[in-house]
Amino acid sequence: MPISSSLDESVSSAFSAVIADQTVRAGRLLAPLAIRYIVVPIVDGGASTVERPLPAPDGLLASLSAQLDFRRVYTANDLVIFENVAYIPSLAVIDENTSLVSEQAGSEVLLSSQLASVAPLARSGDVESVPSQIGVGTVHAAVPFDDGLALDIQGVKVKARVAFGGTSAFDLPIEGVARITFDTPLLHFVLVAFQALLWAVVVIALFDLGRFKRRIASTRLGEIVFHEETEDQK
Known part of the structure; x- marks a missing residue:
């Protein structure tokens, strides 16, 4: 059985709010999780086939279309794809306002805030990153917070902090070539x-x-x- 995390629960809560028509800003709830595309399969090859396609659940496409941050980018007989234009890359330098918002937790904060990234960063594997030149600011990673996460910049280790109530962020006091590392506990x-x-x-x-x-x-x-x-x- 796959191990779930608080981020999985955040995704589930966001889509539950969409289905229940409780918000039109689900894109902002999903933004820190780096979810850019939402794919709705009409034909899955199992219960729904090309010969006998089943319709999407009642109201699902309408609820997704009503989201202010979701843009329908592809429609076909077998699937529909929406793009979340509010998303933040999975590893990126975020602007000052987003950095301040990241210090808080709760859906209310996300719903009332417009998040933005300054520049995406290249990842190496699941967690670590490619060495990149970064200025003073905050780096956000859409991975669950862990004490083993650190950002090495010019020989200085910056420990991760909790961001948006579940992901990870690094506040850089200096500029230089930086790389995210993960120290596996003994x-x-x-x-x-x-x-x-x-x-x-x-x-x-x-x-x-x-x-x-x-x-x-x-x-x-x-x-x-x-x-x-x-x-x-x-």
Whole structure:
């Protein structure tokens, strides 16, 4: 079962608000999560096929079309695609106003604020980034906050802080070439080693169990032969 995070809950809450027609600014709720496109499949190849397409859930397309920050960019018989024009890139330098907003949490703050990025940054893998020249400001990453996240700039390590109640941000006091890194806790390596040890014990036990059964069978056979020979001698 996939591990969920608070960011998954934020996505679920945003779309629940869309379906219930509780807001027309869902794009702002999804902006810090770097969600740019919303795809509504009409034909999924399972329950809905080309020969027998099922309609989209009642009111879904209408509710998405009513969102001020969603723009329909593609419509076909098999799917509909909306673009969230309010989104922030998954890794980017954000402007001063967005940085101030990021220090707060709650949907009310996001709904009343227009977020903006200054420049996107290239990522390397899931979390880390490509070294880039960055000025004084705030870098936002659309990943769950973790104590192991840090931004290395000119040899100075800037620890991550919680942004928008769940993502990560780095406030840079100086300018220079910066790169986001992730330090895996020592406990993680200990747990991995312990798990590997447990698997090794299980495998060894399985092999030894088979050998143990063979020894028992051999011992019993030896006992039977011994008794038969004793009877013959009598």
